[in-house]
Amino acid sequence: MQKNRLLLTFISLFGLISSAFIDGSFPVALPEEGYQIDTVAENLRVPWQIVFLPDKSILFTEREGRVRIIRNNKLVTKPIFNLNDVVLRNKSGALGLCLHPSFSKNKQIYLASNYLSDNRMKLRIVRYELIKDTLLNPLVILKDIPANQNHTGCRLVFGPDKKLYITTGDADQPMLAQDLKAYNGKILRVNDDGGIPTDNPFVKNDTARKEIWSFGHRNPQGIAFQPVTGLLYESEHGPTGGDEINLIKKGGNYGWPGIHHDDKRDGMESPLVQYTPSIGPSEILFYNGVQFPQLTGKLLVACLRGEAILNLSLVNNKITDQLVMIKNKYGRIRSLVTGPDGYIYFSTSMNDPGEGHPRDGHDDMILRMRPSGTSVLESQKLSQTKTQAKQAQHTTAGIFQQLCASCHGNKLQGTPTAKGFINSKFLYGSDKKSIVASITNGITDKGMPAWNGAINTEDISKLADFILKKSKKKQ
CATH class of the missing domain: 1.10.760.10 (Cytochrome c-like domain)
Incomplete structure (x- = not known):
């Protein structure tokens, strides 16, 4: 096996850290672990994406079709926006959300959601202006992307080039991921108004969607640009295990459905790491805050099925070390962002049909991780030896x-x-x-x-x- 391909095992990932429950109540981190967890908001329904406004308020989507705000550490009861035509089937609904890089001037935000057209589920991305806590002046950036109750994506991120990057799933139609005429199973790249950048890899290909940046993806739910290098990394759900962390190359083919897990094929990109059994990787980020200096530059991965945050070290575009934090303490983790205060904010995703099971009184939540005053941040090293592999x-x-x-x-x-x-x-x-x-x-x-x-x-x-x-x- 190549050095840059690491097989994470059931034993190493899922058996390291036990939950900490105090008197059977809501789990809290102990002070000696180096961090403590605050509940920012609770009794939510799958807060899918968290973003911060310039005034440090939190804007977030709930998958049931709401955009909500937390101001001065208090959840505003009334949503600022309702998607009246959102379609809810399994894991569809209101998904990715991001701010324009010049939001302070233009007040523009971008929102991804599922809807029905001719009785078929679709995905669209719409730009709005946030004016007096209301979303106004919609502009459709992209629409009619085939969708399904699973494998929809859809994370939205602006790159350092000020282009909008959009992840799409294969909509349970694997062949679409290899079809350059389809939007599905892709990372797409567009201008802030939905136009096509002239340097996109397929812009001169008359038989391809010109928005495509990379293809051959199954269900990518996280993308993040590495500071300084500007390199793009992605997290992706595999078919049964085989979850991936990828370094995304312009025009790259990431193989699905032709290759997965440890398969290799000429002309197709292999992942930096694959995880079997599944960890369900969701949003990813490069930590650049000031509160946790030991995490600076690390790639953090929110895990749904794994119910943890992974802490990955990268050297020369290779994963050199892997640690796991807050394993099995707060349930499935969906969104993961660094706040302007340098703390780490994350959301739970327990109202997921078939996989998540809500716990009484608290789910779903937005939580905040901050230092507890001790010098050690609890994490456990993951084994990287294939000999320990044990099939779930x-x-x-x-x-x-x-x-x-x-x-x-x-x-x-x-x-x-x-x-x-x-x-x-x-x-x-x-x-x-x-x-x-x-x-x-x-x-x-x-x-x-x-x-x-x-x-x-x-x-x-x-x-x-x-x-x-x-x-x-x-x-």
């Missing part, structure tokens, strides 16, 4: 749901993106050997990934039996 235990039905159901349907009835297998109508062979071959090797030209890097041969055999049995049942 899944039922065959669970593997089917993760790998197959989004395209072929929960009952193999088919979906708009892929055919069903009712009554054993298989295009590539209906015997077990053929089905095993299809699962193992994939049918990548049709958008089906090869799953041999995600699950072992025993699980592939069980999955083939499961599909055969399910396809022969009377529907």
Whole structure:
């Protein structure tokens, strides 16, 4: 294995730090850990993105379609804006939010959300002006991006070049990630008014979307520019494990669905690190505050499934050290930002159907990490040895749901993106050997990934039996 590719294991990531509960109440960090956690706001519904206004107020989206504000450390009860046409299915809704680099002068903000058009879910990015706590003068930057209840992206970040970078998921249609005519599975780059920058990599390609900066992504939910170098890093959800941290190159192909996990292929970029089992990486940031000098320049990663913050050290564009903080204390972590005070602010995401389970009385929350007055910030070093790898235990039905159901349907009835297998109508062979071959090797030209890097041969055999049995049942 190359030195710049590190396999993080179930044991090393998920077994290091236990939760600290005081008398069964809301978990709090202990003073000797080097930090303490303040509750900034609670009883929220998936605060998806946090940004700070020049007056240090906090603006944030709730996935149910609200834009809200925290002023003078107090949550304003009434939302400043409601997306009346937002569509809520599983993990869709109001998503990314960012300020224009010249916000102090022009008051412009950018908001991503899901909506319905011709009964199909879409994603759009709209620019507004924030005037007297109201969003006015909408300008559509990009719209009609195919979306789904999963794999929508969508993080918004302005780069040091003052261009807007937008992440999009594959919308549960893997083939779209490789399709340069589609917006999906991409990082897009546009001018602040939605125009096309003349130096985009495909601007002279008449068969490609000219907004594309990189492609071959599955579900990227974090992007951040490294100070000084200006390099762009990205976090991405893998298919079942195989979560990635990538260094993004102009025009780069990041492989999905052709490669994933430890696969390699000429002309495709491999991740700096992949995580199996999944940690669910969400927003990322390079810490540049003054409160935690030991974190200066570190790449911090919010983890949903991992329920932690990862602290990654980078040297010469390679990850050299990995630490984990606040493991299993506050639940799934969605947004992660540095405040103007140098403290670290993060949001929980426990109201996530199928994965998050709200806890009574507190979820969801926006929290603040600040020093406790001690000299040590608690973190634990992660093992980087592959010999400790231990595959997470899944039922065959669970593997089917993760790998197959989004395209072929929960009952193999088919979906708009892929055919069903009712009554054993298989295009590539209906015997077990053929089905095993299809699962193992994939049918990548049709958008089906090869799953041999995600699950072992025993699980592939069980999955083939499961599909055969399910396809022969009377529907």
